[in-house]
Amino acid sequence: MNVIKCHIVEDEPLAAELLTDYIEQIPFLKLHGISVTAIEASLVLNKIDIQLLFLDLHLPGMKGFDFIKGLYNPPKVIVTSAYPQYALEGYDLNIVDYLVKPIKFERFFRAVNKLQIHTSPEFNKKVVYFHENRRNVPVEEDDIYFIEAQGNYIKVYLKNSMISCKTTLKKTILNISDSKFLRIHKSFVISCSKIESFNKNYVTVLNRELPIGRFYKNSVNDAINRIFR
Template sequence: MHRYNCIIVEDEPLAAEVIIDYIEQVPFLQCKGICTDALYAMDLLQKETIDLIFLDIHLPKLKGLDFIKALRQPPQIIITSAYPEYALQGYELNVVDYLLKPIEFSRFLMAVNKLKERGSMDSDKTALFFNVSKKRVKVYIDEILFIESLKEYIRITTKDKSILTKFQLGQIEEMLAKNGFLRIHRSFLVAKNKIDAFSATDVEINGEQIPIGRSYKDAVIALLG
């Protein structure tokens, strides 16, 4: 049985104890730590492989929703809060569920079962999350056609959508280095397996003509054959 490593980010000891008790009753969950603030949680995420965060919203130093936005590749998140008015913002950030305190075990179990369902759907697909208009938008790596640099921003294009996010092309190129992406121009990164046709001056992907930079030409033609 796959076990999900989880942490609790909660500054109220009694609330944290309830979550710990519930986790111990679920065979596929394993608690790896309790954090009393989001900054401590960020540090723990650097040291441990975490699949799930049980996250309070009203935290010292950094609020829960701001914590989610600050994570480049957040794990799955279940919000635990006494404040229903933040639920919409939570779901816009793609959280698994939003649990209102006091939390009943039956409701907790429903939320973690959603996690299992989501995991089974995404098990063969790797995704990244990007900040787009105050939301965290999921993009599956194998659906990306090409990425264009626009100064401080990049435009990520898939077959179904295009998103604009503040990111450097060099950063995303490094992140996707093992996923079959090819730099063909100082402003363009393309998915090699999505190329439909190419010439000495450009590649064609899904009907789009993307230029090959002069300094990239020899390497690109050699790789594409």
Template sequence: MKKWKCVIADDEPLARELISDYTDKVPFLELKGVFKDAWEVREFLKSNKVDLLFLDIEMPGLDGLTFIKSYPTRPKVIFITAYRKYAVDAFEVKAIDYLLKPISFERFLKAVSDLDNEAEIKHTKDHIFITHERQQVKVMLSDIKYIEARGDYLKFYLESQKPILTKMTLKTLIEELPESFIQIHRSFVINQDKIMAYQKEKVKVGEDWLTISRSFKKDLNLGD
């Protein structure tokens, strides 16, 4: 079971104590720090890697939303607040959930439950294992044509079988793949060895034409 390293930031002592108690009850959460404001979290993250932030929104000095928007490589975040008015802003920064105080343990558990189901990727030089339908499935790298991001899920398009859907972020995947896999769009990563044809703004991988975004075009070496 993967341990999700997390920290808590809230200016209310009782809220910090409550969320700390809740994290202790969840076996896949590992609490690494408890802070009273976002500035303390910012300093902590400079030298420590965490997977998840439990973050209050209204805090003195630096509010939670401003902090998240200004942090380029932020962990996943679950906002904790007494106010409904920030919900839209919270989900615009792709928060996992938005918890309203007072928070029951049942609601807290619901917010973190999907974390335990998120796929982990394990790889060697010629294949990877991805989580699919509650089992680890072996996929040869040479069999992958391209990968499509669909919200919180990735769809692997393969030569030898039907596509495989798994819960994983594109960012997590790219960090584990060899250099032959290139991102050409915010929604697509392709295996360059599978390119069949290309035009100025799109590339054919297998039988499918995929759009090349301008921002990623420089990373794709097509010989022109």
């Protein structure tokens, strides 16, 4: 997997700390450092091949957009700002994305996934993040066997492990690929590629018989027929 070397340009310590934490959770990002002014950042860019800047707009001495305009060959830029009204100006400068503070991890993740500088097949595999024990755990979709809902929690079953996190199955479905997963019950979503066997009442995944809900029988039957025909 290619790794993007990134740099934060931010004069607010708490904002820089949050971005640092988010970056550390993304496998394809590597943080080079933090600058608190545009001048400091320009010195870094003159010495280091930085591929991505997380850039605040209101910096001491020089505004963020003026900094971008002054660069001969700027890296990719994701703007982080408390002022949404400047977003259009940013996109005119060909920024990757414009993140409005306070920035949630899900929004940050969508922004970094817009980067087009990765072309390797490994990078193109979709990664889903599950929040467990105060950390966002990255999981490739292809590694998921099935997901089970239990009250206000879900359990994500992998080949040799399981992840438990506080969220709903409904929200989780929005973050996974429709073409790869199939809902068979109000409490179960399965990976289509991990089906081991099936009948009219059950689907076997990871050596476990999962029930097909009455409401889902017709749609599950149609989907399985398409998969195995």
